[in-house]
Amino acid sequence: MATARAGLAAVxxxxxxxxxxxxxxxxxxxxxxxxxxxxxxxxxxxxxxxGLLGYYRPSALLGGGLAFYSDLWGGVTVVxxxxxxxxxxxxxxxxxxxxxxxxxxxxxVRRTTVYVGKFLxxxxxxxxMVLLFLAIVVGNGVxxxxxxxxxxxxxxxxVLAIVYLAAVLGATFLFSSLxxxxxxGFVLTAILFLFGxxxxxxxxxxxxxxxxxxxxxxxxxxxxxxxxxxxxxxLAGQSSTVTxxxxxxxxxxxxxxxxxxxxxxxxxxxxxxxxxxxxxEEFT
Amino acid sequence: xxxPSIETHELTKRFGKFTALDGLTLRLEGTKCVGFLGPNxxxxxxxxxxxxxxxxxxxxxxxxxxxSVQEDRKRALSAAGVLIESPEIYPSLTPQEALEMVxxxxxxPPAERPExxxxxxxxxxxxxxxxxxxxxxxxxxxxxxxIASALVHDPEVVILDEPSTGLDxxxxxxxxxxxxxxxxxxRLIFMSSHILSEVVDVCDEVALVDKxxxxxxxxxxxxxxxxxxxxxxxxxxxxxPVALESVRPAIAGIPNVKDCTQLDPKRLRVRFxxxxxxxGRLLEALVGLHLGVIGVSESESALEEIYLRQISRGD
Numbered sequence: 183m184a185t186a187r188a189g190l191a192a193v194x195x196x197x198x199x200x201x202x203x204x205x206x207x208x209x210x211x212x213x214x215x216x217x218x219x220x221x222x223x224x225x226x227x228x229x230x231x232x233g234l235l236g237y238y239r240p241s242a243l244l245g246g247g248l249a250f251y252s253d254l255w256g257g258v259t260v261v262x263x264x265x266x267x268x269x270x271x272x273x274x275x276x277x278x279x280x281x282x283x284x285x286x287x288x289x290x291v292r293r294t295t296v297y298v299g300k301f302l303x304x305x306x307x308x309x310x311m312v313l314l315f316l317a318i319v320v321g322n323g324v325x326x327x328x329x330x331x332x333x334x335x336x337x338x339x340x341v342l343a344i345v346y347l348a349a350v351l352g353a354t355f356l357f358s359s360l361x362x363x364x365x366x367g368f369v370l371t372a373i374l375f376l377f378g379x380x381x382x383x384x385x386x387x388x389x390x391x392x393x394x395x396x397x398x399x400x401x402x403x404x405x406x407x408x409x410x411x412x413x414x415x416x417l418a419g420q421s422s423t424v425t426x427x428x429x430x431x432x433x434x435x436x437x438x439x440x441x442x443x444x445x446x447x448x449x450x451x452x453x454x455x456x457x458x459x460x461x462x463e464e465f466t
Numbered sequence: 467x468x469x470p471s472i473e474t475h476e477l478t479k480r481f482g483k484f485t486a487l488d489g490l491t492l493r494l495e496g497t498k499c500v501g502f503l504g505p506n507x508x509x510x511x512x513x514x515x516x517x518x519x520x521x522x523x524x525x526x527x528x529x530x531x532x533x534s535v536q537e538d539r540k541r542a543l544s545a546a547g548v549l550i551e552s553p554e555i556y557p558s559l560t561p562q563e564a565l566e567m568v569x570x571x572x573x574x575p576p577a578e579r580p581e582x583x584x585x586x587x588x589x590x591x592x593x594x595x596x597x598x599x600x601x602x603x604x605x606x607x608x609x610x611x612x613i614a615s616a617l618v619h620d621p622e623v624v625i626l627d628e629p630s631t632g633l634d635x636x637x638x639x640x641x642x643x644x645x646x647x648x649x650x651x652x653r654l655i656f657m658s659s660h661i662l663s664e665v666v667d668v669c670d671e672v673a674l675v676d677k678x679x680x681x682x683x684x685x686x687x688x689x690x691x692x693x694x695x696x697x698x699x700x701x702x703x704x705x706x707p708v709a710l711e712s713v714r715p716a717i718a719g720i721p722n723v724k725d726c727t728q729l730d731p732k733r734l735r736v737r738f739x740x741x742x743x744x745x746g747r748l749l750e751a752l753v754g755l756h757l758g759v760i761g762v763s764e765s766e767s768a769l770e771e772i773y774l775r776q777i778s779r780g781d
Contacts, residue, residue, distance in 0.1 A: 193544045193573045206559070206567040213558035284553030285564075285615070287520050289571050290543040465520035466481070 203299030228318030252409035265308035270354035272364030349448040356456035404441030470622040476526035488678040501669035502658040510658040547616035557601025586614040605632040699765035705758040707731035
């Protein structure tokens with residue numbers, strides 16, 4: 183052990199610490215079994231899609247680029263929820279449950295730094311999964327559609343998917359910060375984003391009869407809406423009414439800007455509440 | 467530059483109706499090792515967690531080097547190396563990477579990092595494992611890495627919560643050796659433990675807590691003098707085996723000896739009165755008996771007796 187102290191090092195500012203923490207956390211994610219498992223799951227989904235396309239060659243899909251991408255790329259919302267569950271479900275709760283938090287919290291870092299650094303790492307790991315799915319979809323698109331392989335709408339949809347990913351992760355981190363057991367974060371995120379919000383959206387539309395602007399799954403529909411004709415870029419949704427067998431059904435289509443605002447609002451609110459919660463959580 | 471310090475003011479922590487720590491006021495200053503003693507549930511870990519902002523006080527506060535931990539944990543902990551409750555390190559990282567992360571977040575200059583990491587890994591005898599993943603390590607190996615991470619930035623203040631937990635006897639001895647080395651480097655070490663021999667071995671001062679209250683804080687020497695009711699205890703080592711029955715009359719004949727017991731074939735424990743003067747007379751008399759005395763050491767049992775007496779008073 184050195185007998186003369188070299189002098190206390192200057193602790194980096196919090197922003198720099200966020201980047202450093204995210205880098206090491208991302209390394210942890212990339213080496214983890216869960217990363218490999220998710221790659222395998224997305225690979226399997228891609229293989230099934232590719233197999234079904236190759237076997238059935240559905241003319242409705244292969245006839246036009248936009249329909250093809252709307253249907254295939256639409257599956258990215260499931261990939262996003264899976265990635266959020268895998269990388270965010272235990273991001274905060276795991277620090278308590280696995281006692282890794284005791285290692286981090288002994289360091290001169292603000293709790294906000296830990297939260298944001300871990301969020302950034304989970305976000306980047308999840309983006310890698312989204313890009314993997316994109317590669318599978320685009321690979322199929324290039325093979326079947328050739329010239330029409332890459333419509334510009336796909337780029338917009340990718341951006342919307344990334345914003346949706348941030349919002350889902352924000353909520354996942356919030357759930358994770360509410361509990362000291364990882365399983366609750368996993369289950370709550372999966373249930374809410376795979377079924378819960380969709381059911382809520384239906385209830386708001388059908389029973390209350392208003393635009394479900396407060397439901398994130400409605401905002402996420404912009405990811406596929408962008409491939410439709412006459413895209414609504416605005417801040418307000420558009421309704422359409424269909425009457426069949428004396429029953430009138432109203433459906434709402436979210437505007438692209440509206441969807442982005444809703445998703446960002448989800449991110450901001452869940453991140454603020456999650457941070458507030460983590461700042462007050464004790465490592466007992 | 468002022469010496470490193472740890473200070474608590476009326477530090478209190480309640481968990482519901484249970485008071486884990488009750489108005490602890492303590493000022494540690496200078497370069498030394500302070501043992502923080504107490505039975506399980508006495509409030510030792512609670513105090514150290516409050517000192518590192520892992521939990522929040524119900525009342526009072528604490529400072530490291532004059533900086534409030536509660537108001538600015540980042541600045542307060544910048545000068546401290548901390549090991550609380552045998553933490554887990556991210557399993558896919560290697561010790562080298564884990565220590566790089568700590569050094570990086572603490573702002574250790576990149577040029578100094580390799581040497582610092584090598585030094586602390588060598589100190590905790592984990593150099594040969596530097597590039598293996600931590601997830602495969604035993605509890606004791608992880609604890610060594612935790613100790614290394616508390617030291618990698620060469621801190622002024624070291625806070626250790628039962629550092630030898632999970633280690634085998636050799637590991638425990640190595641931890642003591644590490645702490646003794648740390649003392650040579652002008653640091654303030656605050657170490658909780660319930661292993662009295664560890665405290666006697668490495669600490670200069672001792673604070674005893676029980677049921678959340680500080681019972682005493684003083685130098686080890688003062689504590690044994692103050693609380694020993696005028697009695698002292700030494701362990702006497704002999705060159706060859708001795709039978710208690712054969713030497714007892716001679717030893718009991720020394721004026722200030724109160725009691726004598728056999729520890730093992732070559733060691734006796736002698737209780738005496740008269741403080742340091744009495745101890746001096748005892749040593750002279752023992753040597754004069756020509757029984758083959760080769761060593762006399764202050765007994766660990768002195769602190770143990772005080773510890774047990776103080777704890778039982780609170781029951």
